Amino acid sequence: MFFYRLLARILFSAYALRLTVSARGDVYTERMGRLTAREGSGPLLWLHAASNGELTSARSVIDTLQSRAPGLRLLVTTNSETARTLAKSWGLDAILAPLDMPGPVHRFLDTMHPAALVVVENELWPERLTACAERGIPVFVIGARMSASSARNWGRVPDLARQVMESIRFLSAQDAASEARFRTLGLRPDRIGPVTNLKSAAKAANAETSLPFPRAMTLLAASTHEGEEEVALTAFAKAHAERPDLRLILAPRHPRRRDQVERLITATGLSHATRSRGDAPASATVIYHADTMGEMDLWYAAAGMTLVGGSLVDHGGHTPFEPAAHGSAMLHGPHTSNSAPAYDALRQAGGSVEVKTAEDLTTAILSLADPGKQAHLTRRATEALAGLATTNGLDHFYIELARATGLPDIANWPEAPCNSP
Structure with missing residues (x-):
């Protein structure tokens, strides 16, 4: 000592x-x-x-x-x-x-x-x-x-x-x-x-989102870290070029990075709104910058697909139990050591999609922009994680x-x- x-x-x-x-x-x-x-x-x-x-x-x-x-x-x-x-x-x-x-x-x-x-x-x-x-x-x-x-x-x-x-x-x-x-x-x-x-106790709150986005066509990039927003935005912009009805909710882990993340969003040339600035998204808004605390249930409720943050860069990956509890089809990177047993179970059951590059993510977004495929993936995720609860x-x-x-x-x-x- x-x-x-x-x-x-x-x-x-x-x-x-x-x-x-x-x-x-x-x-x-x-x-x-x-x-x-x-x-x-x-x-x-x-x-x-x-x-x-x-x-x-x-x-x-x-x-x-x-x-x-x-x-x-x-x-x-x-x-x-x-x-x-x-x-x-x-x-x-x-x-x-x-x-x-x-x-x-x-x-x-x-x-x-x-x-x-x-x-x-x-x-x-x-x-x-x-x-x-x-x-x-x-x-x-x-x-x-x-x-x-x-x-x-x-x-x-x-x-x-x-x-x-x-x-x-x-x-x-x-x-x-x-x-x-x-x-x-x-x-x-x-x-x-x-x-x-503890993370397996995640439950879907009765959150009603006011976002005018079609859920099946909406991707949530949840709790992203520095280095992940660039990948998510690059991939999403390419996917949006093919499917203009796609929408993105970008929710960084740390709201203090608002200005930095806004510059990355602006560089895509896509219309956007920022939560902390009081911007109200319209149906034509393509990217919603959800940079506030305590509202993640709202974003899960609005998104048929979720990219789990902390997994594209070496932060160990955030919990997969939350997107699964909300019935949001899961995408994640290779860095998942924080919840290794859960991610191993998801891989074995085919309950998630692993991506490593922006190109991988673009392909996955376009493939999963389908309610039937989302439902299939979330069902497998629920079954895979049930044994770890x-x-x-x-x-x-x-x-x-x-x-x-x-x-x-x-x-x-x-x-x-x-x-x-």
Whole structure:
């Protein structure tokens, strides 16, 4: 732990110095743990999700906690301002997470006094977790993911890995391979719950889109990253030249890139409108730039085809469960390590189309611009992903969390005490 703290102090101190110069005051104060205590008498639950994907995957958990335990105060922390904005759009109390140094972490804990920390997926910060454990604050990790490369890295610091694993009270892994790696790193078997894939809980919201686009002829490029918009726009422009009735909804992962993405759209020469500017799309609008947070259900509802972002460039690919839940035929690139079992199942079942180049994508768009083909693909995707829908393990999480926070309703025990078996 000594060497980690030394390295963290060097790296995060440099980052903190940049924040004092370039960042807004709220970013600096939140990152440094200089906060104001929250009002209320009920237990405060600290839930941490790194970014949009992790936060979205935990939405059903958040909803369940709030509905079962109205007295529970929930504080969400994220690593990105985009995710913080998304959490706030859901009406949640959300701030940026403290830097993983003793000062910020202990200031955060001294002010907030959380009853428990819930970590979503793969944010195992040593200072944060060990500080909680030292104070008797139970740490829960749900839908935890551990890649082979991450396990190798942790294996190079076995003492630190053991300390972090010992800090965890309960962990549910995303898949069996991740669970095995956590065991190898020293996580005790009695602290491991059933495999739980949070992303598989995605459900189609009752979202009614107001876009004047025919769904079967509309492609959604969902949560795209830098380097993907160029490919999507090039491919779509070529497809549109052959099928002028095609429409594109371009929803970048980070709205702050609006101006950059707008320049790329303008370069296509196609008519477009931008959501954040209040532009209303007309039936003749070809590209709709959906650059706002918390509205992805609207775009899935409007699109018969979805290109999954983060897969054309090496970001590991975003979840395939959301487009599948909305009945949108799925296209994706080759980079799918974040949800490898799900994408492997889709490939084997023929439930998605993999593309690598703009030419591939053009061909796929033109081929899938057909309601029958879309229905066939989405049916296969639904069947392929059904076997991976592992969220029943959350019941074990709720039980353990109820015991930790003293709120029995979290476990759906209407009358049972928290120490009930």
